[in-house]
Amino acid sequence: MKYVRAMLSVPLVVAVASTAACTYKPRTDPPNTGPGSVKVARQYLEGRWTLVSFAIYPPNAAPVQVKGTGTLVYDDFGNLQMDLNVDEASAALMQKAGIPIDKGRVSTSGRTVVDMQGRTLTYVLDGQAAVGGAAGPLAMSRPRHWERDGNTLTLTTKDEKGQPLSVGKWQKQ
Numbered sequence: 001m002k003y004v005r006a007m008l009s010v011p012l013v014v015a016v017a018s019t020a021a022c023t024y025k026p027r028t029d030p031p032n033t034g035p036g037s038v039k040v041a042r043q044y045l046e047g048r049w050t051l052v053s054f055a056i057y058p059p060n061a062a063p064v065q066v067k068g069t070g071t072l073v074y075d076d077f078g079n080l081q082m083d084l085n086v087d088e089a090s091a092a093l094m095q096k097a098g099i100p101i102d103k104g105r106v107s108t109s110g111r112t113v114v115d116m117q118g119r120t121l122t123y124v125l126d127g128q129a130a131v132g133g134a135a136g137p138l139a140m141s142r143p144r145h146w147e148r149d150g151n152t153l154t155l156t157t158k159d160e161k162g163q164p165l166s167v168g169k170w171q172k173q
Contacts, residue, residue: 049170098136137165
């Protein structure tokens with residue numbers, strides 16, 4: 001019987017010792033705020049941008065050069081406000097390409113999720129699901145691939161094969 005008790009107590013001692021070794025230790029290192037961090041990306045994108053050009057590349061159709069004006073505002077928390085006003089002809093072509101537009105205007109607000117490795121932004125718009133929904137060139141399920149060259153920001157959506165569906169160029173004000 002003593003042998004059985006001794007055999008049963010060994011796993012208990014090991015379990016107690018293991019539990020004691022797995023104590024919580026708070027993280028004391030500072031958050032990553034250097035190059036390549038989300039904080040730096042937000043600072044890089046932060047500000048007020050004015051639309052320079054916007055093109056849509058519908059499948060099996062000629063590219064559409066949208067004529068209009070627009071502003072894009074990113075704040076230091078990744079919040080987004082975008083307003084785009086286009087002429088009647090551009091609005092008709094945008095609708096045909098699957099972009100919902102109301103009286104020549106697209107206006108959205110929400111926040112952005114930044115992926116530094118993929119250099120993409122994903123929009124989470126107020127009142128809209130982050131996934132699903134419309135499948136057009138500007139669908140929320142499509143990440144925006146971003147490049148910044150000086151004061152020019154280029155946002156590109158791509159199809160499943162990596163081909164551009166839309167390219168917007170914005171100038172920092």
